[in-house]
Every structure is written in structure tokens, then in C-alpha cells.
């Protein structure tokens with residue numbers, strides 16, 4: 001928050017440790033960040049000047065992908081690593097196309113949960129927000145609250161958008177995606193974006209800034225091949241694994257020459 005110094009942060013929130021969710025909020029022009037978050041973001045912007053544009057391109061990808069899977073008939077959405085609520089969010093886009101859509105927002109940052117609950121509390125039919133750590137996928141996906149909301153016997157869209165690059169190789173992200181995909185019924189979709197390990201080393205330089213400032217989680221860019229492997233067992237829908245702005249761009253983006261190259265993204269369908 002361009003935080004009010006007269007109020008203390010919500011319980012469990014450490015304003016001195018840069019939080020991935022709050023740094024991302026800063027890139028997106030939000031107000032839910034502290035000085036430590038802004039300082040880290042500014043360090044990243046020195047080595048990756050496009051970070052703000054990438055954050056916006058990532059949100060826009062998430063919106064276009066939500067529209068695409070809702071149009072393809074999906075009525076259940078599980079957004080893992082959801083971030084501080086930003087409009088339009090998954091439920092706004094999905095429920096415009098499928099008013100009966102059920103959406104579950106899951107994140108492990110207390111500030112995300114605090115905002116999500118305040119925003120959604122009892123007012124949004126079909127939407128829940130829960131605490132959960134993607135590194136314990138069974139615990140998250142088998143949680144009774146999620147199970148009461150999402151029927152995994154039916155197709156579901158799982159979002160891991162700008163999320164897996166927050167897990168180290170020791171967290172075994174490939175295995176984790178496999179565990180999640182085993183819960184998904186045929187006809188389900190995986191929506192994913194990921195920081196790219198680019199040949200110029202921009203992604204790595206940004207990741208180093210997060211490490212130096214001891215952010216709430218590390219940032220790990222990965223190669224095209226590594227990101228592609230998350231989709232093992234899925235059929236990529238058109239246009240496949242591409243840069244954020246290349247995924248089904250709308251006319252305005254093409255006219256504006258949008259061409260962000262820091263993150264790769266794709267949508268896969270489970271056959």
C-alpha cells in the first residue's frame with residue numbers, strides 16, 4: 001500500500017521483505033505495495049526496462065486465454081498463484097461469457113488473500129478465494145473447500161500464469177504440473193506463462209535482483225524447451241508456445257506493434 005504508516009500491515013505480512021505479489025502490483029500501477037517492494041521493482045527495471053510492459057502483457061494474455069477457454073465451453077477455473085486482485089480478473093471475464101462459471105483463486109501470500117477476501121466476500125456467486133501453496137498440489141487440489149466448489153470429474157481450466165518461475169528446480173515444477181494434470185478431466189485446459197531464459201540474459205539479470213533483495217520467493221527463468229515440457233500430455237492450442245503478445249493478439253495490439261519478449265506462454269488441452 002503506498003502503505004498508511006499509521007496502520008500496521010495485516011497479520012503475517014512483512015513489509016520489509018519484498019513480496020512477489022506486491023512487486024507485481026507495483027509494475028501494474030497498483031497501490032498495494034510497500035517501500036521495499038518498490039525499491040526491488042526499480043532495481044529490476046534498471047536491468048529489465050520492459051518489466052512493466054511484460055506485467056501488463058501477461059495480464060492481457062490471461063484475459064485473452066480466459067475468454068478462449070470459456071468460449072471453448074469451460075465453466076470451472078482454478079487460478080493458482082492468483083496475485084493481488086486486478087481488473088479484469090478471471091471471474092469477470094469468465095462470467096461474462098459463462099454467467100454460471102465457478103472460479104477459485106488460490107495464493108500463498110497473506111496480502112493477496114486479504115484483498116481477495118475483502119473484494120469477493122459473499123458478494124460474488126461462484127467465486128472463492130483460498131490460501132494454498134502450489135508446492136503442495138495434493139493438499140490444494142484435495143482441499144474440501146475447493147472440492148465443494150470445483151468438480152474435477154468435469155473439465156476445468158487450471159491457471160499457472162507467471163507462477164512456475166517462482167519455483168526452483170528443487171521444487172520439481174514438472175512433477176508438480178504432472179500431479180495437477182492427473183486431477184484434470186479430459187477436455188480440461190492448462191493456461192501457463194513463464195519468464196524466459198533469453199539469450200541476452202535479461203531474465204537472469206532480473207532474477208538476480210530478486211535474489212539480492214531476498215524477495216519472498218526466487219525467480220527462475222527457464223528455456224523454451226523447459227517451458228514446453230510443462231505441457232507434456234497436453235495438446236497446445238493455436239498458436240502454441242509463443243511470446244505473450246503473440247498469443248492471439250487483438251487488432252489494437254497488432255496496430256501498436258506490441259512485441260514483449262520476456263515471457264513465453266501457451267494454452268494446452270488435455271485430450
Ligand SMILES: C[S@@+](CC[C@H](N)C(=O)[O-])C[C@H]1O[C@@H](n2cnc3c(N)ncnc32)[C@H](O)[C@@H]1O
Nearest residue numbers: 021024081082083107108109133134135161162
Ligand atoms: C507474478 S504474480 C502472478 C499473478 C497472476 N497469476 C498473474 O499472472 O497476473 C505470482 C503470484 O504467485 C503467488 N505465489 C508464489 N509462490 C506461490 C506458491 N508456492 N503457491 C501459491 N502461490 C504462490 C504470489 O504470491 C503471487 O501472487
